[in-house]
Amino acid sequence: MKKLYMLLTIISLCFMMAGCGNEKYEPQPINPDVDICVVCKMAIKDDQYATQIITKDGQSLKFDDLGDLNKWRTENGTDNIGATFVRDFYSLEWIKYEDAVYVYDESVQTPMAYGIVSFEKEEDAKKFVAEQQVGTLMSVEELAQHSWKSNREHKHDGVGHEDQAHHSNDMMNNHQSDDMGSHMHKEQKEAGGH
Amino acid sequence: MDYKGGISIKLKHSIQFDYSKIGLMLIIVSFLFCLKSSVVVASNIITVDSGESLQKIIDEAAPNTTIVLNQGEYEGPITINHAINLTTELDVKVTLTNKSKEAAVTINAPHVSIKNITVRDVDIKEEPTILILSDGAEIANVQVLTDNTGIHINGANKGKINDTTISSATEEISQLYKKNGIQIYNSANWKLDNITIRNMEDGIYLERVDTISIKNSHVDGSRYGFHFMFVTNGQIENNEGSANVTGAMIMASSQIQVTKNKFVKQVENLNSQGILLYDTKNSTVSNNEIDGNRVGLYIEESSDVTFDSNMIKNNFVGLQWINSSDNTFQNNNVIGNVINIQSVGVADNHINKNFWDNASGIDIDEDGYSEVSYSINPLFYGLIKKQPPFQIFFNSPGMSFLESIYITNPELWMRDDKPKMSVELSEDMKSTSSNKFDSIFISTILLLVSFLIIKRTRRVLR
Numbered sequence: 001m002k003k004l005y006m007l008l009t010i011i012s013l014c015f016m017m018a019g020c021g022n023e024k025y026e027p028q029p030i031n032p033d034v035d036i037c038v039v040c041k042m043a044i045k046d047d048q049y050a051t052q053i054i055t056k057d058g059q060s061l062k063f064d065d066l067g068d069l070n071k072w073r074t075e076n077g078t079d080n081i082g083a084t085f086v087r088d089f090y091s092l093e094w095i096k097y098e099d100a101v102y103v104y105d106e107s108v109q110t111p112m113a114y115g116i117v118s119f120e121k122e123e124d125a126k127k128f129v130a131e132q133q134v135g136t137l138m139s140v141e142e143l144a145q146h147s148w149k150s151n152r153e154h155k156h157d158g159v160g161h162e163d164q165a166h167h168s169n170d171m172m173n174n175h176q177s178d179d180m181g182s183h184m185h186k187e188q189k190e191a192g193g194h
Numbered sequence: 195m196d197y198k199g200g201i202s203i204k205l206k207h208s209i210q211f212d213y214s215k216i217g218l219m220l221i222i223v224s225f226l227f228c229l230k231s232s233v234v235v236a237s238n239i240i241t242v243d244s245g246e247s248l249q250k251i252i253d254e255a256a257p258n259t260t261i262v263l264n265q266g267e268y269e270g271p272i273t274i275n276h277a278i279n280l281t282t283e284l285d286v287k288v289t290l291t292n293k294s295k296e297a298a299v300t301i302n303a304p305h306v307s308i309k310n311i312t313v314r315d316v317d318i319k320e321e322p323t324i325l326i327l328s329d330g331a332e333i334a335n336v337q338v339l340t341d342n343t344g345i346h347i348n349g350a351n352k353g354k355i356n357d358t359t360i361s362s363a364t365e366e367i368s369q370l371y372k373k374n375g376i377q378i379y380n381s382a383n384w385k386l387d388n389i390t391i392r393n394m395e396d397g398i399y400l401e402r403v404d405t406i407s408i409k410n411s412h413v414d415g416s417r418y419g420f421h422f423m424f425v426t427n428g429q430i431e432n433n434e435g436s437a438n439v440t441g442a443m444i445m446a447s448s449q450i451q452v453t454k455n456k457f458v459k460q461v462e463n464l465n466s467q468g469i470l471l472y473d474t475k476n477s478t479v480s481n482n483e484i485d486g487n488r489v490g491l492y493i494e495e496s497s498d499v500t501f502d503s504n505m506i507k508n509n510f511v512g513l514q515w516i517n518s519s520d521n522t523f524q525n526n527n528v529i530g531n532v533i534n535i536q537s538v539g540v541a542d543n544h545i546n547k548n549f550w551d552n553a554s555g556i557d558i559d560e561d562g563y564s565e566v567s568y569s570i571n572p573l574f575y576g577l578i579k580k581q582p583p584f585q586i587f588f589n590s591p592g593m594s595f596l597e598s599i600y601i602t603n604p605e606l607w608m609r610d611d612k613p614k615m616s617v618e619l620s621e622d623m624k625s626t627s628s629n630k631f632d633s634i635f636i637s638t639i640l641l642l643v644s645f646l647i648i649k650r651t652r653r654v655l656r
């Protein structure tokens with residue numbers, strides 16, 4: 001009987017230890033009224049560009065752009081990070097940073113102009129690139145090698161207004177969210193590389 | 195040879211002979227020219243009644259035609275594909291109502307002007323109410339009632355908007371569904387003057403804009419009053435922002451002049467500020483009144499910015515200054531804030547000659563400035579930045595004790611080397627104050643007159 005108790009205790013301890021090793025980090029919902037980006041202090045919309053880090057002590061650090069999340073990781077290191085989450089561009093579901101597929105193009109407008117959007121499935125990323133006719137697919141490993149340049153230049157050269165009008169209308173129809181110009185605009189490329 | 199000579203002689207004679215006639219003819223020709231040009235101008239004005247199809251008239255109008263709308267209701271949407279002026283006679287009320295999913299007004303051609311009308315957008319949609327895609331557009335004295343983006347400008351240069359009001363068509367619309375009042379993308383050389391924006395998302399939102407001035411405008415009840423993203427060479431002058439989340443939000447921009455503005459009572463949101471500067475370079479913030487906000491002036495990752503002669507008063511936190519260097523902060527008045535300043539990572543700034551109401555100083559040489567510097571201990575702010583709940587220890591005896599023993603690297607603290615001994619208002623601030631005194635003086639006289647009238651009336655009644 002004593003041996004049985006001992007065995008049960010050991011099994012319970014094993015389970016507890018196993019549980020400790022598998023601590024679950026869950027993403028928290030975005031509240032646009034109070035949540036601001038940890039890096040740039042801008043209000044975060046509950047949209048496809050929001051990202052977050054859950055620290056090992058359970059704090060949720062939210063960002064309005066994947067570029068700002070990367071800035072925080074670079075400045076603060078990754079030792080205290082429990083989990084990192086990004087959003088699927090289409091469904092807005094939270095997905096793990098490591099599992100996502102990324103698309104970059106300088107003409108993809110994101111809140112801080114880093115031009116990267118994330119997808120749960122590779123086929124959705126490819127669909128996005130086909131729709132927008134721009135973008136390079138990246139895995140999380142390729143993302144680590146990315147230059148992380150924020151595309152902030154004013155590129156209008158005052159020509160091709162007819163084209164621009166047309167493309168801007170396209171852009172207005174395509175955009176997913178109105179915040180921070182968070183929509184696709186193809187006109188810069190198509191109007192002849194301003 | 196003779197023949198030629200003969201002609202020349204004849205011509206000479208005829209010219210001398212017909213001087214008066216030629217003069218008369220010239221006058222007649224000039225008159226005809228004037229008449230002709232006036233006829234051209236007259237033929238370029240078209241008057242429209244409210245029952246007519248505005249789009250058809252616009253499409254058929256010759257370039258540079260002025261279309262004058264008579265009083266009444268007109269139906270949108272309209273698209274303008276060549277230069278026209280759409281206006282009304284003075285004191286005539288014209289409303290263009292749009293029930294479609296398209297923009298109420300789309301400007302696709304250079305040099306279009308729209309004046310003196312009300313544009314009302316009924317539906318909620320992605321498209322803006324007024325969409326400007328071409329250079330040289332002018333919007334003047336227009337009222338926009340919308341739950342969509344009021345005016346969206348994309349890739350259009352050298353335009354101006356003045357005397358225009360944009361407000362939400364639905365008073366109770368949630369902040370989540372609000373859109374920007376005016377948003378300008380990828381454009382240059384815009385002048386905005388006397389704009390009033392109420393109850394929108396961002397009052398005026400700019401992204402990738404080069405050279406813009408915003409003057410004499412007012413934004414309230416919105417998220418950010420004036421929101422600059424990636425702007426070069428911008429001017430925000432003599433504007434007012436109240437009851438917004440943040441008055442002016444200047445981000446990733448350079449060569450921005452923020453002068454003579456008034457940002458008051460941005461307090462209702464947890465993240466409210468008067469002015470926020472993030473990643474802003476080579477700019478000036480001067481002669482602003484930043485009064486009664488949660489945080490008056492927030493500065494992060496900004497450099498080569500001069501803060502001069504601002505009045506920062508009655509805020510919960512006057513200044514929050516984070517990781518910013520090579521800035522100049524001088525001649526400012528920091529008064530009556532619960533916490534005057536919180537700072538961390540602020541070495542290498544030039545801070546002097548400011549008035550801090552909680553600074554203790556001694557002016558030995560009587561030059562108006564203290565010989566004792568004013569330093570800000572970063573311990574408390576560093577602590578609450580990592581652990582926000584520790585804010586409960588603000589001004590607690592334990593925290594004061596900890597601050598008194600925490601003197602690590604004082605050379606890295608924010609320090610005013612020569613704090614001012616008394617408040618000194620700049621000329622601009624003085625004029626504002628004198629205006630206030632004027633109004634107090636007038637109010638007092640009115641009050642006295644009222645008392646006299648009441649007293650006389652009582653006597654008469656007796």
